[in-house]
Amino acid sequence: MSILAELLSTVFERRQRSVQPAPSDGRPLQELADALVGSAGETSGLALAEEILSRFEPLDDDGKLVFFRHLASAMNIAPDAVRATLETYERDPSKASYRAFMAASEPRRQELIRRLNRLPNATGALVRMRADLLRLGRGEPELEALDIDFRHLFLSWFNRGFLVLRPINWESPAHILEKIIAYEAVHAIDSWDDLRRRLAPADRRCFAFFHPSMPDEPLIFVEVALTKGIPDSVQTLLSENHAEIPATEADTATFYSISNCQAGLASISFGSSLIKQVASDLATDLSGLSTFVTLSPIPGFTRWLEAEDISTTDADPERLRALAADYLLNAKRPGGLPLDPVARFHLGNGAIVHAVHAEADTSDKGRAQSAGTMVNYLYDLENIAQNHERFATTQEVACAPEVKSLAATARSVPA
Known part of the structure; x- marks a missing residue:
């Protein structure tokens, strides 16, 4: 095992030991997902992430589909905003206009997945979540599009390095x-x-x-x-x-x-x-x-x-x-x-x-x-x-x- 790999393993082990159980939050998972993307605090964000992941896994297929469809629709890109920011960038290419275009063209669900992954042990849970998505979303275009966001992030997280x-x-x-x-x-x-x-x-x-x-x-x-x-x-x-x-x-x-x-x-x-x-x-x-x-x-x-x-x-x-x-x-x-x-x-x-x-x-x-x-x-x-x-x-x-x-x-x- 390389020195970098050993260092990474040590970091993840420390993260795993630092987790404390969070009090239960009774809101629907969809509301928790929206709240996590809008959360500014690290502690509150980790608590929301833990609640989402711990409650998602035991759901039946119908419950998981409800959650996935929320991500696919309510957390999708806004085409009008993408078009408007692209037009602005075309007229006046700059750091600010490019940043605005990138922000509009990235669906909020990508940020949700990133924030879920800040929780120790979350990567494996997200891999299992994607397995459910692949199984349940086959033939449903919006859910197949949602999977592209999972795959995009996983390609970075699981690169050879x-x-x-x-x-x-x-x-x-x-x-x-x-x-x-x-x-x-x-x-x-x-x-x-x-x-x-x-x-x-x-x-x-x-x-x-x-x-x-x-x-x-x-x-x-x-x-x-x-x-x-x-x-x-x-x-x-x-x-x-x-x-x-x-x-x-x-x-x-x-x-x-x-x-x-x-x-x-x-x-x-x-x-x-x-x-x-x-x-x-x-x-x-x-x-x-x-x-x-x-x-x-x-x-x-x-x-x-x-x-x-x-x-x-x-x-x-x-x-x-x-x-x-x-x-x-x-x-x-x-x-x-x-x-x-x-x-x-x-x-x-x-x-x-x-x-x-x-x-x-x-x-x-x-x-x-x-x-x-x-x-x-x-x-x-x-x-x-x-x-x-x-x-x-x-x-x-x-x-x-x-x-x-x-x-x-x-x-x-x-x-």
């Missing part, structure tokens, strides 16, 4: 390990023994990003296997009988699971920074590592096969590999980006499609979403930046020659 990278191992606190089990979203952790197999051996690693204001809540974590060579099966990788090797003998770091932990931080991206930081740290710590790859699911593959009326009932492994390669390289969204969400993520980070494997995930989930196939995305640390730039500019899917040749055979074999 504030995040703390921590290793997770078998000696980590039990409450953190319980959350790793609960939040694992790619390959379910079935038991404490299963978790131990992923954390305790010398050839296994796990890292998570934390925010100093949420020290007991991982934001995202990645699981890594240190191997000799590139693995082609997740069941083999996670087998209880896998042959453990000393970390110093490994030549490959395989990222086999990345899990976002907080629904309220959707669209706040941490994965790219996490993978690159972990790869860089591992390369520094273990000089024998020369290859950094993922072993990733292909979650849209079976849906694409169905949409293309391609049957794989009797398909042999080579046929499945060819179809998966074709899907990864050639199935596109409008605008040219890959159809597969995991492919978009890794290619956008600067990785390339390195290899495709059949019978690589034989779990029920693996067969249902990927027809049992998996893919290695290769992170060449020297070429990540240029791969990222090329993908961002052209949407070209960078791949190994074997994958390109494999994809070309997919349409030459009758379905």
Whole structure:
């Protein structure tokens, strides 16, 4: 942990210890929100913030919607004021006219969210509040606009400079390990023994990003296997009988699971920074590592096969590999980006499609979403930046020659 991170953690811990329970205020939450934005005193503002957050969380969905709709309407911008201040600024650009325009164009609800966040422990509560907003506001334009304000502020509060990278191992606190089990979203952790197999051996690693204001809540974590060579099966990788090797003998770091932990931080991206930081740290710590790859699911593959009326009932492994390669390289969204969400993520980070494997995930989930196939995305640390730039500019899917040749055979074999 960096010196800055330690300092931030200390500051937040002191803030947490300083909170005193506030007397209850019987006014409706909407009135409390209006009062908080208009409050001038720090003590009274903290009391209002504590009252709002403590009363919001146990509300049922109808109660939460009433609160959100108040923020979306009564605390929205005033279009006439925005137009008037913009016209003034256009006529006479100055510090004062620009300040007036900025004040008019920022909805009062942004200031409300900031003031709520002054309360110790409030950041986690606001993340949970946004999770409720995303869940309840889908399809309601005013509430979707309200979410833009939450996201705007969260992008600042959760930028990479504030995040703390921590290793997770078998000696980590039990409450953190319980959350790793609960939040694992790619390959379910079935038991404490299963978790131990992923954390305790010398050839296994796990890292998570934390925010100093949420020290007991991982934001995202990645699981890594240190191997000799590139693995082609997740069941083999996670087998209880896998042959453990000393970390110093490994030549490959395989990222086999990345899990976002907080629904309220959707669209706040941490994965790219996490993978690159972990790869860089591992390369520094273990000089024998020369290859950094993922072993990733292909979650849209079976849906694409169905949409293309391609049957794989009797398909042999080579046929499945060819179809998966074709899907990864050639199935596109409008605008040219890959159809597969995991492919978009890794290619956008600067990785390339390195290899495709059949019978690589034989779990029920693996067969249902990927027809049992998996893919290695290769992170060449020297070429990540240029791969990222090329993908961002052209949407070209960078791949190994074997994958390109494999994809070309997919349409030459009758379905």
